[in-house]
Amino acid sequence: MTSPALPRLFGDAYAAQPHVAIDQLRSLGPVAWAEIDEGVHALVVTSHRAALDLLHDTATYSKDARRWWALNNGHVPKHSPVLALMGWRPSLLYADGATHQRLRAAMDDCLGRIDLQELEEITRRHAATLISRVAPLGTVDVMADFADTVPLMAFADLLGCPQEVGARLVAACQGVINAGPGAGLAAQDLIGCLAELVGLKRHRPGRDITTWMVTHHAQLSDEEILNQLFVVVGAGTIPTAAWIGQSVRLLLSDEEYSRSLVGGAVTVKRAMEQTLRTHSPMAHFSVHFARHDTVLHGIQIPAGIPIMISHQAANTDPALPAETRGARDHLAWSAGPHRCPAVGPATRIAQAAVETILDQLWAMRLTDQSVPNRPGPFHQCPSAVSATFKPATAAALTAAASSGGTA
Numbered sequence: 525m526t527s528p529a530l531p532r533l534f535g536d537a538y539a540a541q542p543h544v545a546i547d548q549l550r551s552l553g554p555v556a557w558a559e560i561d562e563g564v565h566a567l568v569v570t571s572h573r574a575a576l577d578l579l580h581d582t583a584t585y586s587k588d589a590r591r592w593w594a595l596n597n598g599h600v601p602k603h604s605p606v607l608a609l610m611g612w613r614p615s616l617l618y619a620d621g622a623t624h625q626r627l628r629a630a631m632d633d634c635l636g637r638i639d640l641q642e643l644e645e646i647t648r649r650h651a652a653t654l655i656s657r658v659a660p661l662g663t664v665d666v667m668a669d670f671a672d673t674v675p676l677m678a679f680a681d682l683l684g685c686p687q688e689v690g691a692r693l694v695a696a697c698q699g700v701i702n703a704g705p706g707a708g709l710a711a712q713d714l715i716g717c718l719a720e721l722v723g724l725k726r727h728r729p730g731r732d733i734t735t736w737m738v739t740h741h742a743q744l745s746d747e748e749i750l751n752q753l754f755v756v757v758g759a760g761t762i763p764t765a766a767w768i769g770q771s772v773r774l775l776l777s778d779e780e781y782s783r784s785l786v787g788g789a790v791t792v793k794r795a796m797e798q799t800l801r802t803h804s805p806m807a808h809f810s811v812h813f814a815r816h817d818t819v820l821h822g823i824q825i826p827a828g829i830p831i832m833i834s835h836q837a838a839n840t841d842p843a844l845p846a847e848t849r850g851a852r853d854h855l856a857w858s859a860g861p862h863r864c865p866a867v868g869p870a871t872r873i874a875q876a877a878v879e880t881i882l883d884q885l886w887a888m889r890l891t892d893q894s895v896p897n898r899p900g901p902f903h904q905c906p907s908a909v910s911a912t913f914k915p916a917t918a919a920a921l922t923a924a925a926s927s928g929g930t931a
């Protein structure tokens with residue numbers, strides 16, 4: 525298990541060439557061992573068929589991270605960054621059976637109440653605010669200046685944050701996303717903001733996800749509500765940012781797309797769908813634990829070992845017929861009972877953001893042809909999407925926004 529030959533799904537070499545580790549994993553079988561952080565090991569499923577079999581087999585596989593043998597026995601470094609998403613919390617992401625159904629129903633109901641048209645308008649407004657800050661400069665890093673922040677601003681509204689709490693929430697999430705030395709403190713700030721928000725909405729309900737969670741007939745406890753909201757923000761913002769950044773990159777770098785950018789929404793939609801298949805924003809996730817020693821597609825799966833899905837490898841599985849590889853049944857949103865419940869809102873946010881930046885920054889050109897991803901095993905996100913464009917005045921931006929854009 526400690527062999528240096530294990531594929532590594534973290535670090536600079538992986539971030540620079542993720543396909544090398546993924547090809548290596550695939551060559552080892554439908555499920556294979558990988559190192560996901562220094563000294564932290566997991567089994568990773570690369571076969572599309574095996575991934576679907578696992579994701580639908582709730583009798584054999586559990587999401588409960590308290591089953592993680594290495595963590596329980598002190599073999600996972602206390603400060604490993606993988607714990608932020610793999611450590612157990614009392615939320616739907618780590619729940620099975622009836623507990624999951626109860627928490628998931630509350631999540632589905634609350635996300636289902638979002639007015640998607642309004643969400644799109646909110647997103648366009650926030651996107652325009654961020655663009656106005658860089659528009660006179662003529663250069664932009666689409667990740668740092670735009671994609672990382674648009675979903676956060678939209679989420680602050682969805683959660684019903686008053687302005688001051690919203691600003692703190694955005695700053696705390698940015699600290700978590702940057703994963704620097706202040707990440708631990710930022711995560712505490714985020715929990716603090718969410719706790720404050722829950723308290724606030726108990727007294728002053730609004731038309732927002734926090735209020736809908738608080739008043740849901742499943743009668744969630746404060747701790748459950750807090751953790752549901754933590755998953756919404758924690759599981760939602762980074763992949764949405766990655767999806768925006770990677771889609772803009774594809775639209776600007778692929779000749780066929782850049783020629784047809786005047787095609788507007790249809791072209792953007794096509795590029796976004798392609799990104800989900802070829803650059804899954806959640807490259808490796810859907811962590812499970814076998815309830816007992818078992819076998820998956822001929823590979824021994826011991827109980828207590830994290831087994832995760834490479835959504836990236838499954839989507840690009842050469843065993844899939846070419847027509848299926850191009851189809852919409854990719855696994856970027858996962859599958860089975862834990863499939864992402866936010867496909868609608870995530871798509872509205874990402875599409876509105878991509879359309880707005882392309883509409884408002886004219887003649888955008890990438891300045892780096894190849895950039896590494898951000899390090900870490902879970903998300904697939906370019907570390908930067910640097911571009912130049914024709915600098916614009918505030919008046920020109922207003923005109924472009926009101927005409928629907930002409931870039």
Ligand code: HEM
Binds near residue numbers: 811870
């Ligand atoms: C509005 C933005 C988003 C929100 C609020 C959101 C929320 C969630 C939540 C609450 C879950 C847990 C579901 C459960 O355990 O039953 C989840 C799971 C998941 N989401 Fe999303 N999500 C968002 C965007 C995205 C994006 C853009 C992607 C990638 C394309 C994505 C991929 C996934 C995947 C792969 C899972 C399964 C995780 C697992 O089983 O461990 N999500 N999401």
